[in-house]
Amino acid sequence: MLTYHSGARYLHGAGLRVESRVPFRSVVVYAPPRVSSFGLSMVSNIFADRGVAGLPRFEFAVCADRPGPSRTDLGLILRVEHGVEAMAHADLVIVLPADENDPPALPAPVRHALIGAHRRGAIVAGYCTGTFLLAEAGLLDGLRATTNWKLTARLAAEHPSIAVDAEALYVDEGRVVTGAGAAAGIDMCLHLLRREHGTAVSGAVAREAMVIPRRDSGQARTILTSGAGADCGxxxxxxxxxxxxxxxxxxxxxxxxxxxxxxxxxxxxxxxxxxxxxxxxxxxxxxxxxxxxxxxxxxxxxxxxxxxxxxxxxxxxxxxxxxxxxxxxxxxxxxxxxxxxxxxxxxxxxxxxxxxxxxxxxxxxxxxxxx
Structure with a gap:
């Protein structure tokens, strides 16, 4: 059962449990070496400051292994201002993918930062090969998770303690959320917006970003499979x-x-x-x-x-x-x-x-x- 946060309330299953927590405002994304340019532009668009439109004012930052220049998957040079210490104060940490065919290594400082953010109560999310970094940090042990469909078997083999859902668009396990490949990152981010800030906010952001407001988890793989043998019409x-x-x-x-x-x-x-x-x-x-x-x-x-x-x-x-x-x-x-x-x-x-x-x-x- 998904948990919804707003103000100081959790909607928790069939009963309402009141806890002290506010929806996330500060968002830090981790960009591994050769980070996906698409992923970086996508999350920066979804979590842009739209306060002028009456939407939440997010504090958005990009961090890497260390501050300084970093090359994207397209060969573009990205100037990163923050190291992994930026995760220490984030409400939401998103691990971006790099090469969709080969998950990147997890440096020890990144591992410690991810674990620290999770223990502190932050939401930690990752999609595509970013899911592997969450797995390497031990944050997915005993949980359901998903990743790029080409890598689900590898994730299950390397991390048998994870219940890998090869059909899901995204998997919500509370303070840990994972997504499938490429455009599924959009769905995962909009799901987090909807979960924490409500349907009105996520819908308004989707319109501003000109993306589909909602695709339910489990939908994407069905579309891919059923369309594979389509005819010319x-x-x-x-x-x-x-x-x-x-x-x-x-x-x-x-x-x-x-x-x-x-x-x-x-x-x-x-x-x-x-x-x-x-x-x-x-x-x-x-x-x-x-x-x-x-x-x-x-x-x-x-x-x-x-x-x-x-x-x-x-x-x-x-x-x-x-x-x-x-x-x-x-x-x-x-x-x-x-x-x-x-x-x-x-x-x-x-x-x-x-x-x-x-x-x-x-x-x-x-x-x-x-x-």
């Missing part, structure tokens, strides 16, 4: 499904059946269901349920609407249906979530649009009434 079908997803996201209150959706993209129901799974890794109704829950979370965070009003606006029909689905996702009630994450509405042109709900759903759509 896939590109056209994929485009239509992707365009349909955007349309569906603005019709959450409506009753959307597989037959109706298939007709909209000019496919048979069977072909549509197959193409939809290839693109999203799930079924249309499961995708809609997750989108509706995301929208409900945002409304719980940013509005004072009643549970019944929210259920109607996001497409669950009744508060009881929303509560049941919310409990399945979080193990806690909508009320507990609102007490933990409730805040004034974020200011943005999208959120302020009078003809739409806080989730961007078209107002006035007929309600969806289905358990």
């Amino acid at each position: 896939d590109g056209d079908d994929t485009t239509r499904v992707v365009e349909l997803l955007a349309w569906m996201s603005t019709r959450l209150p409506s009753r959307l059946t597989v037959d109706d959706l298939a007709a909209r993209v000019l496919m048979s129901s069977r072909t549509f269901a197959r193409r939809f799974r290839e693109v999203t890794g799930t079924t249309p109704q499961a995708w809609l349920r997750e989108q509706r829950l995301d929208c409900a979370e945002k409304m719980l965070e940013t509005t004072d609407h009643s549970l019944e009003e929210i259920a109607q606006q996001v497409g669950f029909g009744t508060g009881a249906v929303l509560r049941r689905n919310f409990l399945k996702r979080h193990g806690s009630s909508p009320g507990a979530y609102r007490r933990a994450f409730g805040r004034p509405a974020l200011t943005s042109t999208e959120d302020a649009a009078p003809a739409r709900t806080p989730c961007g759903t078209a107002a006035g759509a007929p309600p969806y009434r289905s358990a």
Whole structure:
């Protein structure tokens, strides 16, 4: 069960446990030799200071084995101002990958810094080959973890005490979080934002960074596998499904059946269901349920609407249906979530649009009434 932090509260399983902890603000990323240029640009974008937009003001820093010039995987020279001692004061430490085919060595000072940050209570995360450095530090012993799909067997062989999940996009073990390869780092970082700061903040950051707001863990590998043997018509079908997803996201209150959706993209129901799974890794109704829950979370965070009003606006029909689905996702009630994450509405042109709900759903759509 995932744990959600906000202010001084933890949403902890089915019960609410109050502890003294605030969401992370200071973020330090460790850049090993030949660090991924993509990874470095990605995390610096996700955790940029967006205080002017009413979003959290993160303190972001890059550290390396020692201050000074360091070369990236593209041969670019990066001037790093901090050594590993920067981890000592970070709320969140992220270990970036280097060569995706060969995990880098873990220098003793980095090992001690990672262990020290974890013992102090910081969140420690890593993805792709960065997961191996967390494993070498002993931070993954007895836990589930994931890494680049090409390296999962190697991780399991070298660290048998780790339960390696070869299918996961990211794995959340509380204060230790791991991600798969490349773009999964984006998903891992957005998951951490969502977990600690709420859906409204992670969604706003995703829009600013122009990335997909949410991909659930376990989704990516399914997409990769199911698309491997696709025929030549896939590109056209994929485009239509992707365009349909955007349309569906603005019709959450409506009753959307597989037959109706298939007709909209000019496919048979069977072909549509197959193409939809290839693109999203799930079924249309499961995708809609997750989108509706995301929208409900945002409304719980940013509005004072009643549970019944929210259920109607996001497409669950009744508060009881929303509560049941919310409990399945979080193990806690909508009320507990609102007490933990409730805040004034974020200011943005999208959120302020009078003809739409806080989730961007078209107002006035007929309600969806289905358990």
